[in-house]
Ligand SMILES: Nc1ncnc2c1ncn2[C@@H]1O[C@H](COP(=O)(O)OP(=O)(O)O)[C@@H](O)[C@H]1O
């Protein structure tokens with residue numbers, strides 16, 4: 033792998049207006065080789081439209097798309113050869129079996145026949161490969177969609193809400209599948225979701241879109257730092273410990289079981305624990321409140337809680 | 340790439356019962372004429388001027404018009420419907436395939452299915468004529484002309500139906516256009532003006548020269564095909 037970052041996806045002021053309304057508004061996306069880019073935003077934010085623009089399914093009203101550092105207007109075929117995608121709900125032919133569906137795509141990609149068995153094994157559909165897809169569950173169709181996206185050994189994998197409409201078990205299955213995808217060859221992944229929690233575990237970078245505009249784009253660790261971290265202490269007598277923390281300058285809250293302090297970095301958390309112990313409180317648990325990243329996300333996207 | 344796309348198109352026809360449907364047109368036409376000849380044998384064979392083979396070929400061609408025009412809109416809609424039904428256009432368009440090649444493959448597939456149906460008429464007509472005892476002096480030239488010239492003259496209609504079926508998601512639109520066209524051609528008959536393409540496939544090519552109708556059909560068919568292709572390339576994919 034090169035040390036100088038390879039640009040895999042780059043958009044400049046990408047805009048799509050549908051009946052006069054900018055559903056994608058001056059979006060600048062930057063994804064480099066090896067990134068797992070979480071593309072986040074509530075329903076209707078413009079994620080699918082942006083992905084359609086990246087793939088050339090939709091033409092931009094203005095702005096440009098560069099994939100692998102090439103303008104897709106002039107190099108659509110060359111760049112699409114290196115891209116595997118799953119846009120919105122998966123596309124498939126219901127009257128064909130999984131093998132026939134993959135064969136239809138394989139002939140156009142011109143990859144060896146063995147590749148069909150490979151991708152079926154990756155998504156664990158080998159057993160059902162000879163059945164017509166219309167009889168598949170939604171999760172199986174989604175897995176077939178991912179298998180189709182993987183067929184051409186893509187360098188860039190674009191997955192648009194691959195867990196949409198699945199039950200929790202199905203979501204877990206797809207998530208594990210994506211995490212387990214071979215990452216050794218420097219595959220770059222763009223995965224969209226309306227739930228931060230869904231991509232938080234795997235993303236290296238995130239872009240957040242709301243009402244067609246990008247509101248955040250940076251590394252996931254930067255986002256974590258941005259989140260106001262809150263620490264919760266479960267103690268034996270929160271009511272009396274509360275004034276102690278307040279008088280020591282902490283922004284604290286309490287309920288009948290615990291105390292919560294805000295803006296707590298490592299040092300102030302350690303000091304708070306020391307203070308409580310010194311005053312003979314029993315500290316049962318110290319927990320980071322994981323909701324904070326989610327609330328930051330909600331704040332950025334205009335507080336519209338989706339799902 | 341077109342060849343690869345065509346092989347994919349043929350693969351996608353599996354379990355769609357399209358080939359039996361293709362055969363149904365010519366088989367139906369011949370079956371109806373078999374009944375017609377069985378009921379009116381004496382009148383049709385002995386009381387008409389000219390050779391019985393010529394009479395049969397013209398009778399088959401006359402019935403074929405409705406079958407051909409119906410076949411066009413049904414097959415165009417079915418081959419496009421394979422993609423529309425589950426929004427599969429985006430699957431293929433996101434692959435390294437030129438959109439105009441994709442359109443060409445859809446058009447070629449429909450044209451090929453209809454050509455198969457038209458060609459099938461030839462052996463079926465021969466079989467009917469032989470079983471009616473018309474003898475082996477079969478006028479192959481007329482037979483081929485009567486089967487293929489209407490098909491070529493109908494190319495503008497084929498191109499139009501493919502265009503509408505491919506670019507409009509709701510198949511009620513192309514089906515309505517197809518039905519209205521078929522009705523007009525059948526019931527207005529020879530009263531429709533020469534410049535209307537629906538007239539061109541209904542000339543009796545067994546007795547008439549292809550004249551301008553067939554070259555005009557091919558030329559206008561290509562023009563409409565090109566227009567449809569440009570429209571498909573320009574349009575966003577659902
Ligand atoms: N073809 C279309 N016609 C009209 N409106 C559309 C079309 N496609 C998308 N939109 C609108 O664009 C906005 C963004 O949609 P979409 O990109 O699907 O969002 P997301 O994938 O983030 O849920 C929505 O308000 C949607 O209604």
Ligand SMILES: [Mg+2]
Nearest residue numbers: 079080120193
């Ligand atoms: Mg979407």
